[in-house]
Amino acid sequence: VWAVNQSKSTTSKVNPKTLQIVGEYPVGKSPYTYSDMTGYTLNNYIAPKGHYTHVFGFSGWGGTVNETKTTTVWEKLDVEATIPPKGYLKVRYVVANTLAGLKTAPWSKDFGPFPPAAFPIDLKAANVKGRFLKVEIFLQAGKDKLSPIIKSISAKGKSVAVQ
Secondary structure (H helix, E strand, O other), X not given: OEEEEHHHOEEEEEOOOOOOEEEEXXXXXXXXXXXXXXXXXXXXXXXXXXEEEEEEOOOOOOOOHHHHOXXXXXXXXXXXXXXXXXXXXXXXXXXXXXXXXXXXXXXXXXXXXXXXXXXXXXXXXXXXXXXXXXXXXXXXXXXXXXXXXXXXXXXXXXXXXXX
């Protein structure tokens, strides 16, 4: 059990069975907390996190005959990033033949966390088809609240005739 000693600017670790103080540690001037002091709040609510979204595809000139007869079979999705210790990324995507369709199409499962998972993500096995691929990357800060840095995102696919 941990206890905050506001007047002493310390925190104490107490053995709950013996009620003996195991240690007392300085934490800064006038500490005050509603936290459970396990780090859960820090790592799940305070550590910076965010999302980055990018759409791949080509809308062209808006409805030419050639555009309406092709779609894209997506093959792989790659992200190059610097990820700090204890930080990670998760990735998901949605695919549709129109930009408007991306708003209502279902999201894929989450891929990751990266690390330990490694890029690229193979999209061939899932038979991902659609002219537009929207990718969302979830970024979770790690140790010392350092955030991952996305350097590049790429998606590879082939244009194919619509059946």
